[in-house]
Amino acid sequence: MTFDAEGELRMQASTEGANARLLEVIRTQSDVAKLGPDLSAVMTLVSQRAQALTGAMGAVVELAEGDDMVYRAATGAVQSHLGLHLSRATSLSGMCVRDGMVLRCDDSELDPRVDRDACRKVGLRSMLVVPLRHDDTVVGVLKVMSERVAAFSTDDLHILGLMSELIAAAMFHATRFESSELFYRATHDMLTGLSNRALFYDRLRQCLDHARRQRERVCVLILDIDGLKPINDRFGHRAGDAALREFGVRLQQVARKDDTVARLGGDEFASILQVEDRVGALAHVRRIEQAFDAAFAHEQQPIALSASIGAAIFPDDATELEALLDTADRAMYAVKRARTTRA
Numbered sequence: 001m002t003f004d005a006e007g008e009l010r011m012q013a014s015t016e017g018a019n020a021r022l023l024e025v026i027r028t029q030s031d032v033a034k035l036g037p038d039l040s041a042v043m044t045l046v047s048q049r050a051q052a053l054t055g056a057m058g059a060v061v062e063l064a065e066g067d068d069m070v071y072r073a074a075t076g077a078v079q080s081h082l083g084l085h086l087s088r089a090t091s092l093s094g095m096c097v098r099d100g101m102v103l104r105c106d107d108s109e110l111d112p113r114v115d116r117d118a119c120r121k122v123g124l125r126s127m128l129v130v131p132l133r134h135d136d137t138v139v140g141v142l143k144v145m146s147e148r149v150a151a152f153s154t155d156d157l158h159i160l161g162l163m164s165e166l167i168a169a170a171m172f173h174a175t176r177f178e179s180s181e182l183f184y185r186a187t188h189d190m191l192t193g194l195s196n197r198a199l200f201y202d203r204l205r206q207c208l209d210h211a212r213r214q215r216e217r218v219c220v221l222i223l224d225i226d227g228l229k230p231i232n233d234r235f236g237h238r239a240g241d242a243a244l245r246e247f248g249v250r251l252q253q254v255a256r257k258d259d260t261v262a263r264l265g266g267d268e269f270a271s272i273l274q275v276e277d278r279v280g281a282l283a284h285v286r287r288i289e290q291a292f293d294a295a296f297a298h299e300q301q302p303i304a305l306s307a308s309i310g311a312a313i314f315p316d317d318a319t320e321l322e323a324l325l326d327t328a329d330r331a332m333y334a335v336k337r338a339r340t341t342r343a
Helices: 003-035 039-054 092-099 116-122 154-175 180-187 197-214 228-235 237-254 278-291 321-342
Strands: 058-065 068-076 085-087 103-105 126-134 137-146 217-225 260-265 268-275 296-298 301-303 307-314
Touching (some): 003 039, 039 058, 039 068, 039 137, 039 180, 058 092, 058 180, 068 092, 068 197, 092 126, 092 137, 126 154, 137 154, 180 197, 197 217, 197 260, 197 268, 217 237, 217 278, 228 301, 237 260, 237 268, 237 301, 268 278, 278 307, 307 321
Antiparallel strands (some): 058 068, 058 137, 068 085, 103 126, 126 137, 217 307, 260 268, 296 301
16 A cells, blocks of 8 residues: 555545534534433533543532632543532633633643642543623633543534533523523523532532531432333323422422532432431421422322432531442432332
8 A cells, every 4th residue: 555545545544534413513413402401411412522522530520619710511531520620710711701712731730820729620631611691791711621631622622612602502591681580590400490510419419518517417319200101101291290290399399408419410419407316307207208208290180299308417427428328329229129029
């Protein structure tokens, strides 16, 4: 094979790769349209696709909130950092918002613009950051990260720019020009109106930090609706959506003013509450169970609701966020298994 032939094959492979990536962007655009005004879901979807298309270890959408940049969507290796706060003044993301320019860092250990401690915490060495614009204002960034030095190319930068435009368009349509809606849309579940996964993680981080300083206890509840699939199968998906909404309403009714109630996704919900001890946590679990004693009516059809609930208390059961959630999740599944066995 001649040198020219080899070069032609490389060029052809490069062109095919570029075309495949552009097709994936187009497919993402179609998928974003299907999500409608659910801005949180859009940000998560675009983060996932941006990560895959650039070969990144993770991707995030950060929104500028006060003096901080906050992870409102996070995928890949940085998913557990959802809700993380960075300083706008000392981070590359904050600089991107301030200047409205695409920024690239090839080595976080050598780049004076970055928050080096935050980079080490997340485990990244290089990143691309592009601005997210809403109503002519830069409100956040889309960022991809790698544990490798100089991991991203100019083509990656182009792809990330296209992805950021998808989120910007979703922001435009979701908020109908009202900037005050942006935070709500990004942090709340559209079906139930409850806090979403991103806001839940944010508030849990803050609660745990406060509890460590004040030597207090925090309880996390993970709740799973029992029998949502049979409701969908028997009465239809409109009834399933109604069940999810009613479930959220009843959780809110028994929640105290300072509690956080969230829908994490699907039929999974969660709550954060301050407690003095395990007795107080179990008392709240009983109040939730009692809230589901009565069925609710959907199109004149009574539908029963119940929940499997798992609890974990900081610092008794775990001292770190992920371990605390895992403990509560395992406790919830133990309750669900026990109910299935009795049935």
